[in-house]
Amino acid sequence: MIVAKPEEKRDIRLVTRYRNVIKSFDNKWHVLDDTRVSIVREVLDWLGNPDQKLKIIHIAGTNGKSSTGAMVGAVLQANGYDYGRFSSPYIKSSREQICINDNMISEKDFLTYYDRIVAVLKTHGVSAKHLTYFEYFTIISLCYFVEHHVDFVLFEAGLGGLRDATNAISSPLLTVFTKISIDHQNLIGRNLLEIAENTAAIIKPGTWVIDYAGQDLTARQVLKNKTLAVGAKWFEYQQDQITIANTTPAGLDLIINGTPGYFLSMSGAFQVHNFSIVLQIKAALMAQGYHFEVEKTRQGLAKVKLLGRMNYHKDVNILFDAAHNVDGINGLVSALNAWHLKIKPTLILGVLKDKDYHEMLDTIVPSVQRIITVTPNNKTRALSAEELAAEILVSYPSVDVEIASDASAAISLAMRVRESSQALIVVTGSFYTLNAIQKDHRI
Template sequence: MGTVETYRQLEASLGDDWQLSPSKHSRVGMLKEILNWIGHPERRLSVIHIVGSNGKGSTGVMLSKILTTAGYRVGHFSTPAILSDREVVTINGQMISEADVMFHYKRIMIEIKNHGGDEKTLTKFELWTLIALCHFAKQEVQFAIIEAGLGGTGDATNVVEKPLVVAITKISDDHSTMLGHDIIKIAENVAGAIKPGSLVVNYPGQDVAVFNILRDKAKTVGAVWNPYPKPQITLIRSSPKGLVVNADQLEGLKLSLTGAYQANNLSTVLQVVTILKNKRIALSDVTVAEALAHVKITGRMEYDSENNILYDGAHNPHGITSLVAAIRSWHLPFKPIVILGLIKGKNHMDMLDELLPYVSTVIAVTPDAKNAMSADELAANIVMMSNVDVEIADDSTAAISLARQVRESSKALIVVTGSFYTLRAIEREEKI
């Protein structure tokens, strides 16, 4: 890779692969050294570090919306991107500018080259993690919500040494080939994000063995397990437009994120809110309710009511299970038409087992990723497993056209899912 002078050159040189390569050795120490060279920007941030397998994006965006609505300046780092890499670094919902990306990139790269490295020293995820920390510190955000990419111990975001809160989402066997071959090993890896003095919040539906590992880790390192009661949440209504729940004193609370499983993510969020309130952070119930009624996440159970399309980046069996549970709870008049693209190595057979009984037609696409499963291979797997109608789309335009044809005589919901890279392949600017 030659000298990068413009943002467009940088984006092209980094490619589309946000995945981390398996490594026997953590690179967090190296990243901390780089942060030392540039003045430890991460130490000037009040960080809410979100780790886990599923629900990090939902948890992060709800917290960001609540704090922003309350008037705070909030940085949010969340991967992967869907349409533009700059989506992963936002302040109060606004993407980082191309100029700011290049400012931080050049500053980081000068120090790396001064110490014998080059443009290939960092992975894409590592680079954007450092850019986010530098940008948030320079812009003097009051809170920085940092979502881990993979696990905890060796994840680039684990450079944060003193997070204010560590929020742990649902831990599943996603990335088992990279983090360990059972959920216990994965939990031990995620637990590496728990730091001395931090307050730890845990997803309410965690596996018991996972829960014990996390709590033991907190006790061992001197972290504080959330001392406050978890909110009592009752689901009142679920539809593609969102949820209505009772959450302690917040009765009839509207959450504009859809999928009943979001009630558990909401519990995690409200636990963090309680902790912040007890740290004298001003967060009124009215503010919380207002924020949750208007929160949106690109590509995560994102419903386009005008066109009756659901975009969801479910990328592992747990994510697909949650998607299917939502679809079943809505009692739709027709089985959905699914535009599906999968990534290799993601337990795709389990995902298909879960999904296929509840759809009428699958339009197979090839996700926009280096390790994508081809549409032909996906279609062949589906044909072997079920009697579901399968079509193969050569590109996003073809997928959209096929979806139009299939649902022409019905009002069936169209679901685009399987990976965030699938959402990228289906160009979001186009409307069905």
């Protein structure tokens, strides 16, 4: 059992160097570059193949990867297993992307592995610029998890699968797919078929493949075909019957296969679909000889926490959700409708200009009282608060829209203009919106 240590007093020199190293990374997306995965694979070879020393659960899909990973992690930890988790993007700190049992990697440890990797790169005649931001985090996470002897690694793909840095790993223990839907069409596929083919590229020989129960049939057939083609195993599983007994912003009361008494501390009815994947993962691990107890699993589910994913703060009545595409907004709106709120929420919204934000607006605007627009924390992709407000007023001229000068002002404004403290504030639209809000306003 890995015991969590209290965060050491942070050395200002380490913190400063960590920030400088992060700033030095190539932060561009290289998702159309066919050479990147082979580059990462080669560096892993130079480092002694850390991925081959780990039991990796590789998770890919359009929506639900992080929520699924958080639930699996809570169940693993409750049953006595230590797990490493690599996920992106982050909300408050870039170190959130590499965690063991929900504890972030320290600046000191990150720099230790970074220096080690740079030294190896130099012995092979290449500079520190050989790897990108995401590739460094991918490789550092694997080295970190090996040396901390975790039982499992929850390894979340960043974008698609084919050219994603996480695709450089050797055959994982399990390959898991959450819902595959339309997103990033300019990068990984023009339609669902192409996106599914890109995502399916992570399936390796020998792995067990687990699929989201409600997967679109087109996407599922692509996954099945790839599984057969590479010699992987499709995990057949009789789906559990999951019924929502009650739903609130705090979470879901569930009945599983006729047995009541399960509480999932993640709100939104759509989380049931992610939870069904978790039950499949647990069943697959049990089939491979791992042990799980019902009561411990129940306790783990009641403690799931995930920053920025239907994350409810009861004391201030604010919900943070990183819904950043049409599918995510649909899930958020369904949750809001299910709660039968007496007062329509006040919405703080910031979106990226390369998203289908017009359809996102068509979905969510009818469910809110007013909108406060903000600029997400992404200099190249953000739609400005002023531009978003203008877009909203073109289609919804009667909606009350205000522009926040900065993220902190958005929260203060929302608290001031909502009808009462009983009126929910919803912050959504992008991970970068939540990043801006959380950085500027400590909630």
